[in-house]
Amino acid sequence: MGRPRMNKVLPKYTSAFTDAHGIRRIRFRRTGWETRYIHAEPGTPEFTAAYREWEAEGRKEIAKDLAKPGSFDDLIERFYRSKHWQDIKETTQYTYRGEIERFRAKYGGRSASKMTAKHVGNLIAQMSGTPSAANNLRKRLGQLFKFSIQLGWRADNPASVVSGIRVKSQGYPTWQEEHIAQFEAHWPRGTKQRLAFDLALYTAQRRSDVRIMGPQHVRDGAIAVKQLKTGRPMMIPIHPELAASIASMPVAHLAFITTEAGALFSTKSFGMWFAKQAKAAGLVGYSMHGLRKAASRRMAETGLTNQEIKAITGHVTDSEVARYTREAEQALIARRAMAKMSQVVWLRGGDSDLATVSQVSEN
Structure with missing residues (x-):
């Protein structure tokens, strides 16, 4: 009998190959992440569990030992290892990490205890062209500052006193x-x-x-x-x-x-x-x-x-x-409502002031 055929549906950053010993293997590999090998077949619960674990835990802590004490780099690394982070859903972590890392790329080396509400306000104002991104960053900074208070690094949360940017968009348009x-x-x-x-x-x-x-x-x-x-x-x-x-x-x-x-x-x-x-x-x-x-x-x-x-x-x-x-559709619902209303007449002088059209016809 031949070797079982491997399903070709593989998620992102996953590849299948045959090693030097002729054994087919599956690898999870991504820049900045730990490379892992899995024996479970794609599509099985074991494979899915291994992939999700790698997504959640496989990212390498870049320059962990080089982070300047008290810097945003230091604060963010601690935040990623905290229970606060672990309590966030995996899919939400993915979104939050992207927002945090974009901020970190610019300001990671700065002191997390010296940023003021004025600094946060100026940063948000600079992003006025992308109001949703600005508001999301304000929320992420609020989480980081709240965590820093628990670490004893700060006594305040400067992001909490900064107003978000009002978004006028109605979001994704509804298909008519x-x-x-x-x-x-x-x-x-x-x-x-x-x-x-x-x-x-x-x-x-x-x-x-x-x-x-x-x-x-x-x-x-x-x-x-x-x-x-x-x-x-x-x-x-x-x-x-x-x-x-x-x-x-x-x-x-x-x-x-x-x-x-x-x-x-x-x-x-x-x-x-x-x-x-x-x-x-x-x-x-x-x-x-x-x-x-x-x-x-x-x-x-x-x-x-x-x-x-x-x-x-x-x-x-x-x-x-x-x-x-x-x-x-307001007009459609209104027509349906009026159709119901048209089946009702208001009587005067009887035991009841309301009856359906069919009741009046029977009388």
Whole structure:
């Protein structure tokens, strides 16, 4: 019997090779990170656990022994080793680390105890052209200063008294029905682009979850999802449109959607790839997250309750749902409301001031 065939779906920074002894191996390798080798097959729980552990713990502490005591380099390294950092979700750590490291690249050697609120304010003001990035940096600095207080380095948190920059943007635009029709006309069923689109629109999940969906997640007419951001396990019933899209696209990998090389997309690259496909359909600025909002809009317009919507999107609170459904078509909902109102007449002088039209007809 030949050697079992290795699945070609490998996540970013992972490669498969045959060593000098003829043994096939898988390697996790990235600049600035510890190189690790794994024997588990891609797609197995053991492989996924090993990869996530490497993502969380494999980064080398650069110049750890050279950090100037009391500097931001020193503070940040301590923060990464603290329980505060370990309590942050893995996916959030990835985002936070990028924001912290960009600040560290410029100011890592400066004293963490001498930065004042004026300094923080000037730094945020310099980033006024990118208000979201400025506000995120203010939050990260607030975390670092709060940690420095616990270390006894400071007695105050200068970031806490600096106001953020007001962001006027409404966020990712919600796909309206004309946009959905335009994409569908350009990318018909049987294309990878259309399958990615339908997975996002008909499951209402984030791109981080859509990118790893595959045949193995389909169970009893539903797609099993464990949301990467929340850790919440969910079963999303498969909409007939999505079922038709899946059936029209042969899949030879553990994931429905892969790169041209047959590898698993990273969350960022998946979003960038999809944006290009939307642009090719003439939809500039429309993202996969906008499809999550479109799905929520459709559910609101259909008349689903907040509880029903949350059961699909995975949101926890009604306020979170409201952010996604506020763009539901006012005219459509108003017509439905008026149709209900038209079935009611107000009587005068009887036992009740209200009755339905059907009740009046019967009388």
